[in-house]
Amino acid sequence: MAAGEIAHAERAHALLSASGAHRWLHCPPSARLESTLPDSESEAAKRGTLAHEIGELKLQKAFFGLQARKYNAELKKKQKHELYEAVIEEHTNAYLDYIQGLVHAFPTPPHIAVERKLDLTDYIPEGFGTSDCTIIGAGRLHIVDYKNGSGVPVPAEDNPQMMLYALGAYKAFASWFPITEVHISIVQPKVWDTPSEWSLSVADLLAWGDSIKPIAKQAFNGEGEYAPGSHCGFCRAKEKCRARVESLLSLESFAPKKPPLISWEEVADALRRGEGIVKWYNSIKALALAEVIKGTELLGWKAVEGRGSRSYVDLDTAFAHLKANGIDESVLYKREPLTPPQLEETLTKKVYRELLEETGHVIKSPGAPTLAPADDKRPAFSNQVKPEDVFNTPPEQS
Ligand code: SF4
Incomplete structure (x- = not known):
């Protein structure tokens, strides 16, 4: 396999972080304002870090010769983490498979860097970032990022975080490897079956880098207008x-003159x-x-005790007591089949598809119409009858 390098992630944050670039590029003073507020890591973010660590471990084994015994010991440790969930394996395997596919498509073994810290100071004051996986060869630079979240889809196109990583990687590697094309991929298995991909030329990347320099300077100085969005x-x-x-x-x-009813x-x-x-x-x-x-006073408000809950002191003892008093066991338990989405999560997508979907055991019914923003990826729903549905012929062309 190709020569490579591993720089263990020290996921510290710069004032102008690459991951926050989308925000501070739109609202430059937000970076300084944020720095005055406490930073607490959400459970989802901690689970994301764990998934990244497992993904990194798999890349180390696949590309850098991490021995099976060490790999298994490290993986076991991660699997004991309180936030570990079995589906992380499937998702990080998809991440590994995707990177293996990219690497094997090169005519000769490319250079691979995992969790590489990148210097972004040519574009952002005191800026640095950590790219999940960087692959370089045959004139191409690939930046691959793993996202564990499901709430917000993160597309690769025009993604400033990835473009900053690409600028940092270009600076780090361009004197060793000729690079003309940049390929960006975001693997977000909870959102997309296949990664989101986007490409641009090095010239366009560098031009974009130059265009953001004044905004980054403004943001670093806490200047500019607050711009909600x-x-x-x-x-x-x-x-x-x-x-x-x-x-x-x-x-x-x-x-201009307000009517009694608001308009559509x-x-x-x-x-x-x-x-x-x-x-x-x-x-x-x-x-x-x-x-x-x-203890902060909030005029007109107070904290009260919410609705309480009941739980068994000891479930086994309580149920044994009920049975001893003549309550039938069938009354005590509810046996319910798992739904297809629950089974998909339990069995992993692959097994679920093979055993249930591909064998015709699951039917997909369309959901009820719901209102969504115009830029939602789903096609627009309409119950208007189209001429071709009625006459079974295409509409006349004028
Ligand atoms: S406008 Fe939005 S991004 Fe800017 S500081 Fe306020 S909340 Fe943050």
């Missing part, structure tokens, strides 16, 4: 940011704003509760 979702200031709250709660009318144009706008308001409201409510519990 979809990028606020991952900002640590998202609950209390004045610009965001004002933009969420402000109302505008499209009509205004309905569309209210729906869009409403979604943001609901998310923000839930989030700031949780933040405010934590503050009140700590």
Whole structure:
């Protein structure tokens, strides 16, 4: 296999992190504002780190000769982690398979770097980032990133985090390997069956890098305008940011003289704003509760005890007691078949497909219509009858 290198991830964060680039490029002062707020790692983020570590282990074994005994011992340790879930194996195997496919497509063994720390200071003051997997050969630079989340799909196209990694990798490797094309891939198994891919030329990548330099400088200095938008979702200031709250709660009318009923144009706008308001409201409510519990006065609000729950002191003893008192065992347990999505998670996608879908044991029924933003990837649903459905012929061309 190709010569390679491993730099164990020291996933520290720069003020202007590559992973936060989408946010600070849109809202430059957000970086300094965030740095004044506490940073707490969510459970999903911790599970993502664990999945990354397992993925890295598999790459080390596949490409850098990590011995089976050491690999198994390390993997066992990770599998004992409280956040470990069996599906991580399937997802990190998909990540490994994808990288193996890329590597084997090279005419000669490429250079591979895993969890490589990259210097981004040519573009971002004090900037650095860690690329999950970098592959270079035959004039091509591949940046492959693993995403463990399922909530927000992350496409490769125009992805500033990946483009920054590509700039860092180009700087690190271009004097050793000729590079003309850049290929970006995001493996997000909980969202996509096949990775999201995008390519650009080195000239376009470098031009983009030059274009962001002034914004990065502005962001580093805490200058520029606060600009609320979809990028606020991952900002640590998202609950209390004045610009965001004002933009969420402000109302505008499209009509110069307001009619008693709002227009459909205004309905569309209210729906869009409403979604943001609901998310923000839930989030700031949780933040405010934590503050009140700590003792902060919040005028007109207090913390109260929520609805309690009941649980057995000891399940086995309690059930033995019930049975001893004549309660039949069939009353005590509920036996329910797992649903197809639950079985898919338990059996892994591959086994589920082979045993159930491909053998015709599962039917897929369309879901009920739901309202979604116009940029949603699903095709638009309509119950309008089309001429070709009625007459079974294509509509006349004019
Ligand atoms: S919440 Fe949004 S507008 Fe406010 S600082 Fe963060 S990214 Fe900028």
